[in-house]
Amino acid sequence: MPLGLLKYGLSREYPAPRYFRDCTQPKKSYDAVIIGGGGHGLAAAYYLAKDFGITNVAVLEKGYIGGGNTGRNTTIVRSNYLTPEGVNFYDASVKMYEDLSEELDLNLFYSTRGHFTLAHTESAMRTMRWRAEVNKHVGVESYVVGPDEISKACPQLDIQCSGQAPILGALYHAPGSVARHDAVAWGYAKEADRMGVEIFQMTEVTGIDVKSGKVVGVNTNKGYIETNRVLSAVAGFTPRITDMVDVETPIVIHPLQACVSEPMKPWLDTILVSGSLHVYVSQSSRGELVMGSSLDPYEVHSTRSSLDFVEGLTTHITDMFPFLSNVKVVRQWAGMADITPDFAPIMGKTPVEGFYLDAGWGTWGFKATPISGKTMAETIARDMAPDLIKPFRLSRFEDYELTGEKGAASVGH
Template identity: 60%
Template sequence: MVIGNGSTNGQSRKNGNRRRNGKPSKYSAFSLLRHGLSQGADWPRAWREHPIRASYDVVIIGGGVHGLATAYYLAKNHGITNVAVLDKGYLGGGGSGRNTAILRSNYLTPEGVRFYDRSMQLYEHLAADLNFNVMFSRRGHLTLAHNDSSLRTMRWRAEVNKQQGVDSDVIDPNEIAKLVPYLETSPNTRYPILGALYHPPGGIIRHDAVVWGYARGADANGVHLHQNTEVTGIDVADGRVTGVRTRRGRIATGAVVNCTAGWSTIISDMAGVSMPVTTSPLQAAVTEPVRPFLDTVVVSGTLHVYVSQTDRGELVFGASVDPFTSYSMRGSLEFVEGLAGHVLELMPALSKMRLLRQWAGLCDMTPDYSPIMGPTEVDGFYVDVGWGTYGFKAGPVSGEAMAECVATKRTPEIIAAFPLSRFDAGELVGEKGAAAVGH
């Protein structure tokens, strides 16, 4: 696990937790207990509340990891601090708080592999960068192959990964059994495991910690974070953005970044920009905590299921998006029944575990399963949308790239393959083989 508190020296970090300048730290165990019993009355706020200004240089719509990362890197990397992040609810209340927080970069296309690998690099050092423990844990990532076709795809992905310098290889059932002893690797099962794509750098992270870390970092750099501020319209005149209308008043601005998930088409329609995106629910569930036994993230595209274990011992399960378009975020019995059956195909020993809760989020799916990023035909209106089931993995690199795009008014090379115009030009970036239920 990578833990950071802003210090690059391990020994000084260790000592600094106990004493500062020869004096006991105010955050000692007794102090923390006192704060907890007082219900945190004198805790400093992680980020501040500000009145909304009449104008901002940049307005970012969406207070999840993508929007907050964009704001943070605009301020940190480019010195643009007159920035507002607007969210109709609370920060991290959308897709960033409803995902299963699995990280990987073993995608199918060279463009996708390079992109997600940069995000992994940023995630690995994010705790130190933000001075906030985001609880990144490198576990390794297994994508199982149950038939010859899947195995060919795994070999294809492995070769693309290697060419891009990403650690990824196909392993056989014996090696899989050593990594995950609880997996049913017998050849006599209904869905025999023929092999797997093993990606050692993959892992998990604490999703709310990432949101809080970016929010605190953006606030410290002067960005204004406005919760409970729903956008009702975007003003466009002579082909360029002039302002944003909210339920708390109008904001003048020359740059708007759409970083929403679920409602991305609604926001883009406000600016007169049409996008080929459909929205579907994605459900997940979690079990009671048990003794840690699953060190690796396990994914089966054939069974449409993925599972990992948190540091608290819970098993987190998920599947593919629901087979219909909807804005509903209600769980369903059908999902739980199907999920449980597929999980038990892989790990029969889990039959006695109890499911604690389930939830759903919204996924914006593009035709080629790749995002839409960069400027649009409306001057000053930028999009960072269409993330399907894999947006959280891309949070840091998306923020870094979109900040550069807005600040320089040039599209960074790392996102040059993902413009909105690719659908008219027929230059699709087909990631379905690694993103449909790739988690």
């Protein structure tokens, strides 16, 4: 047993301090206000404090920290995107994740398991090759593999998919990982708090005060806060915040659902994604299969589950793993995703001075948590977006310069 655990067993009093303070009433003013106490908002607060020494920061969370999409996603981390700018961005995130447990002094269960995006059609194979080639070009370990290599990594997978959609190959992405999603938010909250950032739960922003095109403060259910820098990191709720400052975006909200099985002895060591069957699945260290599918087909601002989702998902999961017939689904849930037309985020400055956007995260927000926090912190501190996120600027839509991720959209989480 690691020595770290001994102190708990040998102490009379439970020796652990609070991860973060119980902040209740915000101060009159802050150097920056971050709306949204999910992974992204907390990470931005952490890097503001750590990289730029800006600690007079309030994080406002209308529920509890990590209670939005941070706590609802299927925890996959990867960087096998299609465009060089996408791959570079997510690769930076993966690299940060690899050291994050140590940095935040909290075990995030960051577990590199390898990630297979299965291709069931020739056109999917083409896309896999496209992604592999771009990945390789920028130094990310992804390559196209055949059915034999997939079987070797996951002998339980029915390569024929019960005859429904035989697997022709896959994009293998070695750095593909999973992490304990809640812990990412807690870890950032803990360390940001330690450096002086104040985190307010149950604190809802009701308005943003803009004068002469500049942010001057925010209204909350706990009163008015003066500030001239506001970051919106509220994927799933972005349009409600951008409406407060009259900033137009392409974002629409679609639910994304997931479900989890009863725990069973771990057997699935890799992460599998099937675009054709709309399935992604991995097995957690508790032994549960964590399963997701594609976005719900229409706009809803709710996290209610649907039966269609779980029916479709289970049909396909049994196509892939016929022996799972009697394994049981314990729980299903949903998150609300910010969807953009080109399947890439919207990050950086906006037409309103001092209002910064970290949004449009679709289904890939979790994997970008560290890098989005770091780059948004820099954007806020310098009032200028770093090069890494310039392709994701809001103005790209007016400029008809959408990112190439739209080029070959397939399911990927």
